[in-house]
Amino acid sequence: MSASTVLPPVRLRQLAQSFGTPLWVYDAALIRARIQALRAFDTIRFAQKACSNTHILRLMREQGVKVDAVSRGEILRALAAGYTAGGDGDEIVFTADLLDRETLATVVQQRVPVNAGSIDMLHQLGAASQGHPVWLRINPGFGHGHSNKTNTGGEHSKHGIWHSDLPAALAVIAQQGLKLVGLHMHIGSGVDYGHLSQVCGAMVELVRQAKAAGHDLQAISAGGGLSIPYRSGEPVIDTAHYFGLWDAARKEAETIVGHALGLEIEPGRYLVAEAGQLISEVRACKDAGRNHFVLVDAGFSELMRPAMYGSYHAMSLLPQDGSDASARPSRASVVAGPLCESGDVFTQGDGGVVLPRELPEARVGDLLLIHDTGAYGASMSSNYNSRPLAAEVLVDGEQQRLIRRRQTVEELLALEA
Numbered sequence: 001m002s003a004s005t006v007l008p009p010v011r012l013r014q015l016a017q018s019f020g021t022p023l024w025v026y027d028a029a030l031i032r033a034r035i036q037a038l039r040a041f042d043t044i045r046f047a048q049k050a051c052s053n054t055h056i057l058r059l060m061r062e063q064g065v066k067v068d069a070v071s072r073g074e075i076l077r078a079l080a081a082g083y084t085a086g087g088d089g090d091e092i093v094f095t096a097d098l099l100d101r102e103t104l105a106t107v108v109q110q111r112v113p114v115n116a117g118s119i120d121m122l123h124q125l126g127a128a129s130q131g132h133p134v135w136l137r138i139n140p141g142f143g144h145g146h147s148n149k150t151n152t153g154g155e156h157s158k159h160g161i162w163h164s165d166l167p168a169a170l171a172v173i174a175q176q177g178l179k180l181v182g183l184h185m186h187i188g189s190g191v192d193y194g195h196l197s198q199v200c201g202a203m204v205e206l207v208r209q210a211k212a213a214g215h216d217l218q219a220i221s222a223g224g225g226l227s228i229p230y231r232s233g234e235p236v237i238d239t240a241h242y243f244g245l246w247d248a249a250r251k252e253a254e255t256i257v258g259h260a261l262g263l264e265i266e267p268g269r270y271l272v273a274e275a276g277q278l279i280s281e282v283r284a285c286k287d288a289g290r291n292h293f294v295l296v297d298a299g300f301s302e303l304m305r306p307a308m309y310g311s312y313h314a315m316s317l318l319p320q321d322g323s324d325a326s327a328r329p330s331r332a333s334v335v336a337g338p339l340c341e342s343g344d345v346f347t348q349g350d351g352g353v354v355l356p357r358e359l360p361e362a363r364v365g366d367l368l369l370i371h372d373t374g375a376y377g378a379s380m381s382s383n384y385n386s387r388p389l390a391a392e393v394l395v396d397g398e399q400q401r402l403i404r405r406r407q408t409v410e411e412l413l414a415l416e417a
């Protein structure tokens with residue numbers, strides 16, 4: 001957790017009072033700072049699956065950040081946030097491994113460039129839209145992620161076109177009259193940078209193959225995957241070094257194709273994770289044998305990551321009486337939510353083992369903050385146990401804005417009327 005993620009306690013208490021809990025809070029200044037750190041890339045394309053609120057997308061667009069969409073819903077979100085499509089525009093790119101019928105109709109109608117992860121997509125797109133701009137997402141045969149579930153390369157991954165199928169994909173592009181824009185690689189989320197030179201090398205090799213097969217390119221994409229320090233002491237990514245490696249690969253690729261190439265990066269987590277916090281309220285405390293449970297009003301219906309991947313999120317306590325939590329004795333606590341499910345625990349390891357964490361002793365009525373939840377937090381929420389989606393607030397300096405109101409149970413029931 002970076003210290004800059006923490007808004008002053010008095011502000012957080014006031015937000016919880018105004019908007020209720022559980023509550024997502026995002027800090028616009030921190031998002032802008034993270035964008036700034038990646039400015040060396042020609043194109044920063046936000047992987048909106050990390051945080052797809054249209055107000056966050058507007059902020060991205062104001063900063064000149066383009067957007068990636070992975071569903072028809074995400075394309076419509078981008079359009080609602082002011083991004084444009086059509087013509088030769090590439091503000092929105094659609095990345096997927098398949099095209100369902102409705103999404104195919106939308107990408108054709110809006111002429112959204114498609115980053116194809118399967119050859120079938122190329123056949124379907126070519127049949128529907130002459131000259132449609134396409135990227136090829138290639139699985140280089142290896143990958144890495146913070147968990148197996150976020151590794152998107154190698155033969156266990158469903159993502160991308162297998163590297164040895166590149167010539168076949170290029171042949172379909174030619175045969176279908178599609179327009180190749182670039183090559184893309186995203187080997188996983190939360191990657192280990194030891195893999196980076198291998199990824200860059202694989203990209204250069206693919207460019208060489210595309211050129212040899214008689215195809216021209218305008219750009220290459222490094223994908224996303226940049227990690228953030230969820231635990232104190234974890235390394236902060238050196239974005240200049242990261243850019244340097246990719247820039248060197250780009251230059252090598254440029255000598256192969258004989259002209260300039262654009263260099264894109266496609267982060268989700270890096271841009272928004274640290275800017276988001278989930279505020280919950282402690283509603284019950286109890287002991288079970290050796291374990292002390294602190295039960296809060298947010299669950300995996302809000303933040304799925306600990307239950308899904310055993311992910312660690314830093315937490316801090318804001319005592320109800322306004323005092324400083326550091327004055328409280330420390331207590332090994334299992335922090336859990338309200339869902340009727342044993343896995344609804346925020347302090348757990350992979351495989352669901354509860355991991356008590358030393359925290360200042362919590363009391364009913366205190367607020368508990370879960371940090372670094374701006375990415376894959378609200379966007380992975382669900383209505384499990386018929387819990388309405390929580391509200392979202394965007395803080396920008398002295399200003400704050402409710403950017404999504406709390407859903408109501410009546411709205412859930414209305415779908416079934």
Ligand code: LLP
Pocket residue numbers: 047050095150152186188189190223224225226266267268269270305375376
């Ligand atoms: N590009 C593509 C094609 C992707 O599939 C993804 C993430 C990204 C970019 C952005 O990756 P990032 O920069 O955020 O690492 N729910 C998981 C992460 C799943 C990521 C899926 N794809 C989590 O909470 O860690």
